[in-house]
Amino acid sequence: MFILDCLGVNEKNILTIGGADVSELAKEYKTPLYIMDEDKIRENCRLYKKALDEHYNGNGLVLYASKAFCCLRICSIANEEGLGLDVVSGGELYTAIKANFPMEKIYFHGNNKTKDELLLAVTNNVGRIVVDNETELDMLGEIAKEKGKDISVSFRIKPGVDAHTHDFIRTGQIDSKFGVALETGEAENIIKKAYTLEGINVKGVHCHIGSQIFEIEPFLLAAQKMMHFIADIKEKTGNEITELNLGGGYGIKYTKTDNPVPYGDFIRHISQTVKQITKERNISLPKIIMEPGRSIVAPAGITVYTVGSVKEIPNIRTYISVDGGMSDNPRYILYRSKYHALKVENPTEKPKKIVTIAGKCCESGDLLIKNIKMPSLKPGDLIAVLATGGYNYSMASNYNRIPRPPVVMVSGGKPKLAIARESYQDIIKNDIM
Ligand code: LLP
Numbered sequence: 001m002f003i004l005d006c007l008g009v010n011e012k013n014i015l016t017i018g019g020a021d022v023s024e025l026a027k028e029y030k031t032p033l034y035i036m037d038e039d040k041i042r043e044n045c046r047l048y049k050k051a052l053d054e055h056y057n058g059n060g061l062v063l064y065a066s067k068a069f070c071c072l073r074i075c076s077i078a079n080e081e082g083l084g085l086d087v088v089s090g091g092e093l094y095t096a097i098k099a100n101f102p103m104e105k106i107y108f109h110g111n112n113k114t115k116d117e118l119l120l121a122v123t124n125n126v127g128r129i130v131v132d133n134e135t136e137l138d139m140l141g142e143i144a145k146e147k148g149k150d151i152s153v154s155f156r157i158k159p160g161v162d163a164h165t166h167d168f169i170r171t172g173q174i175d176s177k178f179g180v181a182l183e184t185g186e187a188e189n190i191i192k193k194a195y196t197l198e199g200i201n202v203k204g205v206h207c208h209i210g211s212q213i214f215e216i217e218p219f220l221l222a223a224q225k226m227m228h229f230i231a232d233i234k235e236k237t238g239n240e241i242t243e244l245n246l247g248g249g250y251g252i253k254y255t256k257t258d259n260p261v262p263y264g265d266f267i268r269h270i271s272q273t274v275k276q277i278t279k280e281r282n283i284s285l286p287k288i289i290m291e292p293g294r295s296i297v298a299p300a301g302i303t304v305y306t307v308g309s310v311k312e313i314p315n316i317r318t319y320i321s322v323d324g325g326m327s328d329n330p331r332y333i334l335y336r337s338k339y340h341a342l343k344v345e346n347p348t349e350k351p352k353k354i355v356t357i358a359g360k361c362c363e364s365g366d367l368l369i370k371n372i373k374m375p376s377l378k379p380g381d382l383i384a385v386l387a388t389g390g391y392n393y394s395m396a397s398n399y400n401r402i403p404r405p406p407v408v409m410v411s412g413g414k415p416k417l418a419i420a421r422e423s424y425q426d427i428i429k430n431d432i433m
Contacts, residue, residue, distance in 0.1 A: 001348070002342065002347070002386070003253055003254075003255070003256065003340050003386055003387070004253075004299050004300075004302070004386055004387060005040075005299075006018055006037035006039075006040040006299070006300055007302070007342075007347075007386070009347055009348060013345065013346050013347075013348075014344060014345055014346075014347075015342055015343075015344045015345075015347040015384055017035050017037050017302055017384075017410055018037035018038070018039055018040065018410035018411065018413060019410070019412075019413035020035075020410045020413050020414070020415055022035065022302070022304055022344045022382070022384060023344050023345060023382060025304070025408060025410075025415055026304050026306070026344070026382050028415070029406055029408055029415075029417070029421070030421070031304050031305050031306045031323055031324070031382065031405075032303055032304065032305050032306075032322070032323055032324030032328055032405040033303065033304045033405055033406060033408065034301060034302075034303050034328070034388065034389075034392065034393055034405055034406065034407040034408070034419075035301065035302050035303075035304060035407075035408050035409075035410060035415075036069075036297065036300050036301040036389050036407060036408070036409045036410070036418070037300045037301070037409075037410050037411075038077065038300075038409040038410060038411040038416075039410075039411055039412065040299070040300035041074070041077055041296060041297055041300045041389075041409075042077060042080075042081055044292075044295060044296045044297075044299070044300065045062070045064065045077070045078065045081035045082075045083050045296060046081065047263050047264065048062040048083075048263055048267070048290060048292060048296075049062055049081070049082060049083070050264070051263055051264040051266075051267040051268070052267055052288065052290070054264070054268075055264070055267050055268045055271040055272075056267065056271040056274075056288055059285060059287055059288065060287055060288035060289060060290065061083075061084050061105070061287065061288075061289050061290075062083050062084070062289075062290050062291075062292065063083060063084040063085055063086040063105075063107055063289060063290065063291045064078040064083045064084070064085055064086065064291075064292070064293065064296055065086040065248045065291045065292060065293025065294075065296075066078075066085055066086060066087055066088075066092050066095070066096070066293070067086070067088050067092065067293055067391075067394060068293030068294050068296065068297050068298065068389075068390035068391055068394060069293075069297045069301075069389060069390055069391075069392075069393055069394050070087075070091075070092050070095050070394055071095065071393075071407065071418055071419050072095060072098060072099045072418075073099075073409060073418040073419075074297070074418070075095060075096050075099035075101050076099050076100075076101075078101075079099070079100075079101050079102065079105075083105075084105035084106065084107065084127070084289075085101055085105060085106045085107070086106075086107050086109055086248075086291045086293070087106055087107070087108055087109070088108075088109045088110045089110060089117065090114070090116065090117040090120055093106070093108060093117070093120055093121060093124070093126070094120070097124055103124050103125045103126050103127060104125065104126075104127040105127055106121075106126045106127050106128075107126075107127060107128045107130055107154070107206075107245070107289070107291075108121045108126050108128065108129045108130060109130045109132075109156070109206075110130075110132065111132045111133070111156075111177050111178050111179070112132070113129075113132070113136055115139055115143075118136070118139055118140060118143055119143060122140075122143050122144075122147060122149060122151055123147070127152065128152050128153060128154050128203060128204065128243075129151060129152070129153050129154075130153070130154045130155070130156050130206050130245070131153045131154070131155050131156065131190070131194070132156045132178060132179055132180075133179075133180065133190075134180075134190055134193070137153075137190060137193065137194055137197070137200070140153065140197075140200060141197040141198070141199065141200060144197070144198065144199025144200055145198065145199060148199075149199060150199050150200075150201055151199060151200055151201065152201045152203045153194065153200055153201065153202060153203065153204075154202075154203055154204035154205060154206050154243060154245060155179075155180065155187065155190060155191060155194070155202075155204070155205050155206060156178055156179035156180065156206050156207070156208075157179050157180060157181075157182055157187045157205050157206065157207045157226065157229065158173065158174055158176055158178065158179045158180065158181045158182065158187075158207070159182055159207045159209065159221075159222045159225040159226055160173065160174055160181065160182055160183050160225065161173070161207075161209050161218050161221045161222045161225065162209075162218070163209040163210035163213045163215075163218040163249065178208070179206075179207070182225060182229060187205075187229065188229075188232070188233065188236070191205075191233060191237075191241075192236075192237060195237060195239060202239065202241065203241070203242060203243050204241055204242065204243025204244065204245055204286075204287075204289070205226055205229065205230060205241055205243070205244060205245065206245035206246075206247065206289070207222050207226055207245070207246060207247055208246075208247025208248060208249060208291065209222050209247065209249060210249050211248065211249045211293075211294060212249070212251045212252070212294065213249045213250065213251050214251040214258070214259060214260060214261060215261070216261055216265065216266055216269050219246065219249075219266060219269070219270055220269055220270065220273050222246065223244070223246060223270050223273045223274055224273055224277060226244055226246070227244065227273070227274055227277035227278070227281070227283075227286075228277065228281065230244065230283060230286065231277070231281035231282075231283050234283055240283060240284060241286065242284070242286055242287060243286055243287045243289060244274065244286040244287070244288055244289065245288075245289035245290075245291065246270060246288065246289070246290055246291075247290075247291050248290065248291040248292045248293050248294070248295075249292075250263055250266060250292055250294070250295040251294075251295070252294055252295050252298050252299050252387060252390075253299065253387065254298075254337065254338055254339055254340065254386070254387045255338050255339070255340050256340070260295075263292070263295065267290070270288070271288070274286070274288065293390060293391075294390040294391060295390075296390075297389040297390045298387050298388070298389045298390030298391070299387050299389065300389045301387065301388050301389020301390070301392070302384040302385065302386050302387075302388055302389075303324065303328060303329060303384065303385045303388040303392065303405070304344065304382055304383070304384050305322035305323055305324050305368075305382070305383055305384075305385070306322065306323050306380065306381070306382055307320055307321070307322055307377050307378065307379055307380065307381045307382070307383060308321045308322060308323060308360070308379055309321045309379065310377060310378060310379060317355075317356055318353065318354075318355045318356065319355070319356050319358045320355050320356070320357050320358065320374070320377050320383075321358045321359070321360060322357060322358070322359065322360070322368065322383065323360060324359055324360065324368075324402075324405065325358065325359010325360050325361045325366045325367075325368065325402075326359050326361050326363065326365075326366040326397075326399065327359070327361055327396060327397055327398065327399045327400065327402040327404070328392060328393070328396045328402075328404065328405050329359075329368060329385065329388060329392045329395075329396070330395050330396070330397065331391060331392070331395070332365075332367050332368055332369070332370070333363070333365045333366060333367070334395075338369070339368060339369050339385050339386060339387065339388070340369075340372070340385075340386045340387070341357060341368070341369055341372060341374065341383050341384060341385045341386065342383065342384050342386065343374065343375050343377065343381060343382070343383055344381075344382035344383060344384055345381070345382065346375070347384075349375040350375065351372075351373035351374050351375055352373070352374070352375055352376060353373065353374065353376065354371050354372065354373050354374075355371075355372060355373075355374050355377070356369065356370050356371060356372075357369040357372065357374075357383070357385070360400075360402070361399055361400050361402070362400055363399075368385055369385065393405075393407055393419070398422075398427060401424075401427050403421060403422035403423060403424065403426060403427055404419075404421070404422045405421055406418075406419055406420050406421040407419040
């Protein structure tokens with residue numbers, strides 16, 4: 001009935017998420033409010049695991065890319081579901097440590113990890129450091145010596161694959177700040193160097209071609225290139241790389257026109273490609289690592305807002321302003337991302353009029369949805385913007401000193417706060433007079 005299958009409508013004709021009445025949650029926790037269906041998140045985790053089991057004999061590991069949404073609770077959920085974790089900063093790593101996440105299942109990414117971040121990772125025995133560049137490799141070599149520790153690494157490679165997505169979230173091409181390039185020999189050189197460093201254990205190669213991708217082909221092309229690279233390294237050095245990490249990027253449905261590929265299909269095709277190349281090039285089957293972020297959490301979340309002013313500019317536009325905006329969802333202003341919204345009361349009511357849903361920040365570009373057909377809306381009405389479970393809370397800010405909204409997770413129809421609402425006191429807590 002709705003774009004997200006965690007949504008429904010109850011006997012009072014009110015929108016539900018995970019079976020919970022959205023208007024009641026809005027009353028209890030106030031708006032703006034992020035609501036996530038925990039059962040759906042778990043189901044999404046299982047979909048990936050099941051697909052790897054079915055198509056690759058379970059010889060893999062699914063990492064949840066915590067940049068999509070990071071907090072203690074989501075780390076626990078990922079752990080309970082048997083997933084590993086992709087972290088990309090000291091802050092995400094610290095959250096995982098505090099959530100008692102098994103350190104050996106953490107992969108630490110980032111194109112400019114600081115020495116302090118690397119030390120935090122190494123002293124906590126993080127499973128893999130995904131090395132981005134030679135400066136980082138050198139730093140790790142020193143840390144291994146200083147600490148007398150073995151450090152297991154993988155390498156971020158630019159496979160030279162162009163994925164069709166927003167420019168800011170394309171990463172596989174040579175002009176990218178992430179990783180070392182295949183075609184220039186940079187990737188081969190850094191790995192050869194790593195083999196000479198004491199305390200550095202080369203385990204894997206990694207690539208991530210971009211985010212919100214709807215095609216299988218770029219993933220297959222990347223997998224092919226990476227597998228041939230693994231085979232080339234074996235031929236040239238005699239060493240076999242045992243882990244192939246293909247990153248995340250699997251697209252989700254934000255609007256009716258988005259058509260995501262079932263995640264099992266991605267994995268089935270990737271597995272076939274990988275298996276075929278192991279035969280052709282006479283190498284062993286690597287462990288496959290995947291790093292979905294958005295597709296685990298985004299379709300399990302909505303943001304609920306209260307309508308404030310309704311401004312009709314005759315023959316031009318009707319602005320429906322809500323009590324949040326780019327401070328809780330900067331994706332429109334950053335990428336012109338498209339979203340769908342529903343009225344919380346009577347969500348199946350026929351939309352009548354094209355309106356623009358605007359935020360309350362002091363910025364003309366602070367829109368949530370430009371031109372969406374909605375039923376009539378008046379001040380005080382609740383609306384839900386859909387598929388906001390990923391890259392919304394994690395990219396939220398205090399612009400205009402707006403406190404970040406809380407996150408409520410619903411499980412078995414029951415809500416439980418996962419992140420409390422920020423207060424004005426929180427806003428000034430680091431200020432010094
Ligand atoms: N692995 C690596 C190394 C990544 O860089 C990313 C995302 C992922 C995994 C997870 O990708 P996902 O499955 O979530 O697409 N802020 C942007 C998205 C940036 C993605 C950055 N890297 C947005 O709101 O669309």
